[in-house]
Amino acid sequence: MKNISFNIDGRICSATKGENLIEAAKQNGIFIPTLCHFKHLNPLGSCRVCIVNLNGHAIAGCSVFVEEGMQIEVNTPELLDTRKAILEMMFVEGNHFCPSCEKSGDCQMQNLAYETGIRYTRFPHLFVDRIVDARPERIVVNQNRCIKCKRCFEEVETNDGYKVFNFSNKGNKTIVSIDYEQEAKLSETQAEYAMKICPTGSILVKGKTFSKPFGDRIFDQVSEGKAIAFDKINKKGRKMRIATTSLAGCFGCHMSLLDIDLGILDVIELVEFNKSPLTDIKKFTQHCDIGLVEGGCCNTDNIEVLRTFRENCDVLISVGECAIWGGVPAIRNTIPVEDCLREAYLESLTSEENETVIPYHEDIPKILNKVYPNHEIVKIDYHIPGCPPNANHIWNVVKNILFEEEFSVVYPEFKYD
């Protein structure tokens, strides 16, 4: 029985009076993204990504119950950006290393970030040290990834009606705690259900996290990204010059650059490489049109190289997760540099007994207190996400910038892992 009408983004919609807006919108073919909402629950209103405007005021969509004549906005540019920003906040607040995350591909938060097109976060990553609690019987709680959506509080219960998850502390110290005693009562199915409803990779079940192979997961899609064909490109008077480098990276992004196989021959027709590991030219010999930077900055040398790139390139692009926000090397960012170095040189399994030497010399670069994303060191003009990014994605961006060819990033090219 649809007895009222209301308005979303100028479209007349109808629904049952008092229906939750998220559901009512869905019935009218309008999708409002959420991370904490569950149809059968009272709204939790904790993730805030479902932000909409109700009669001109911002409000969480899940806490709206539709009434006759409501004026609702869902997809104004401003709201889209706010939604994206809130998601970005989740990324910087936690420590989301998608390339090493068990949930990658099955993760709703990651999926939503792809859909909203987050290439990099406008906010600085906070790198708070958080624990991974593997003490429970079946479940592992990885606090690095929890977005405090409260789904697990409401949805995971023992057969005798006890809650398993809850908040501890408040403010910036708020974490989700797990009750060991109650958790032990959960059946395997109940535990797996908890993992399933968690919109991130925070709740994992021991031995089950890799049961589904990467590539076959809910949000994994086969890349259909089309490359802009090189022969269609309007060549300019001269060959365009490209420089590349790998800072605190693994050369994976460079591998990906070469992943266009024979396409590389076409590339050579249009561009020439200046300073790059591909040419082994160590110093810039000419000013370049584009610089592709893999990896972030973990030592003073990285910073110097990055700064020469900025000086010598018109357009500078961060390629890959490490360049964009630190990526895998940034796993050390929650640990003081002293502890890292002690562990590496003095107390590691392979270090000599009573070892006292931590390498230092004026010729070796100094280690920075943390791994920095490139855009915190110099201005970066564009970010290509991925670990590594798909070759088509990289070259499409390059071609777009150098030859002003239009292209759009398609969903499957957008990856953080």
Added chain:
Amino acid sequence: MKRSKLLTRLWELQNNEGYISDKAVLELSKQLGVSKNEIEGVVTFYHFFHRQPTGKYIIYLNNSILSEFKGFKKVKAAFEFETGCTFGKYGQSNLFSLFETSCIGLSDQECAALINFQPVTHLTPQSVKKIINQLKKGVNPRSIAHNVTSKIQFTPKPSKTVFFKKYELGNALNKLKSNTSETILQELKKVELAGKGGAFFPTAQKWEISKNASNSEKVIICNADEGEPGTFKDKSIIENLPGLIIEGMIIAAFVTGATNGFIYLRAEYSYLKSKLENTLIDFYHHKLLGENCCGIANFNFNIQIQLGAGAYVCGAETALIESLEGFRGEPRLRIQYPTENGYLGSSSIVNNVETFAKAARIIELGSEYILKIGTAKSKGTKIICIAGDVAKPGIYEVEWGTSLKKLLEISQATAPYYVQSSGPSGDCLNESDFNRKICKEDLLCGGSLMVFNRNRNLLKILKNYTKFFLTESCGSCTPCRAGNQIIYAKIKKLKQGICTSQDLKEIVEWSAIMQKGSRCGLGQYATNTFVQSLAKFEKYFDGIVTTCAENCDVEFDMEKAVYDYNLLIKNTQN
């Protein structure tokens, strides 16, 4: 045990055992039939409950900005030196435990601390030494406690004073018999009484909704959880006019038909609890509370006091209700108002201390009296507490419409440069505002002014505020919980001196995101002051950032980034 008794029970445990032990958590969880971590969730939400043993004397030193300017650092160091303990650490001594705490409402007497909830003020390293020595000798903190009654520095001439004039028990209540709920509401409407907690919602309307609510169970709650840093005006009403507050609550009960009332008193004011209790006894004694109270047949109303446990956010009415019910003080989603679904499902009225006191005065003195005072839209007087760089900090009762300038004058402000109105979530004011009048038509003030002179560092102030919000956020929604940490990182960057005008632009944009996205007022207003200050003190900010256009270069502090490494090499490799 009822869930709503949880906070009271936790207080007993905390007071008797010094902490909430694992055993206690287990027992409580059994009694309430909930998981252990649910109890733990409540315990760890509140700052004054501890999960580890504490010393015989727990000292909470206020770290608000006014304290910082009055020597917080030195006092803190003195406490650590004298006790041999570190702030925030457990298990260092059987005698002492030291913690920092958010504003304790003694801004006019900083530095201030609570020792087993007994207040000590005007602390200096010398007085700290003396106090700790006394405690070591076994002197009871009660006898060390200072008299902290705030000085009432100003009241209008007698015919224009509303609050701080002679109070006689029951004067307002005597009028009830000759009134009906309607006539009382009318009186309140005539003077347009609005909530004095900061939201300024029309009081009569709130009461009327509750009165007409289909819900037959009604509750009156007095919000005495004054936590906004720099604010101590409600404290002064509790100190001087506890009866007036209670009369206001009784009037509200008379209007709505409530049978139960609560005073939710912040634990920071627990030394005022006995005063309220004694006043309540007096009321019962005079049959102004209890069965058939105020001489009105079938008018039954009782009031209990509930102590908070250290959570600023509980000043938000729905968070306060959650806390009263024995839960974590997380504000509810704005789906139903407390007047529809409040404390344990009842129709609840939550009003601030000053609102109840004023309601009682309106009934006692009559709307005619009040209408002669104030401006066209704000009737009567306002209690304002002033602290900071003024010669006469304390309480000022002023007619609505009084200019800020006048207030600065009578409080003898010294070279005022920046005035914070209504606390960190309120307004940032500079010289250009000093001629503004405090009233609905111009500058609405929640009741507190912090005055800062030219020598005060603005960034330090903003940093203190942001730190306050990030610790006091309830933690349940992302834009507030994460947002405040992000803004804090930005302030640190500003302090490093590597920000550009682009960073300032971002602060404005990011604040807008927090404002739109946050679930309750805390997150929505957390960056209010910061954003306002960018415009109000533009020159200052221009001086500390590099101005640049859209595509500016990024600055990076290499020295700082290699500091840790250099230090390690220096310390270990020679």
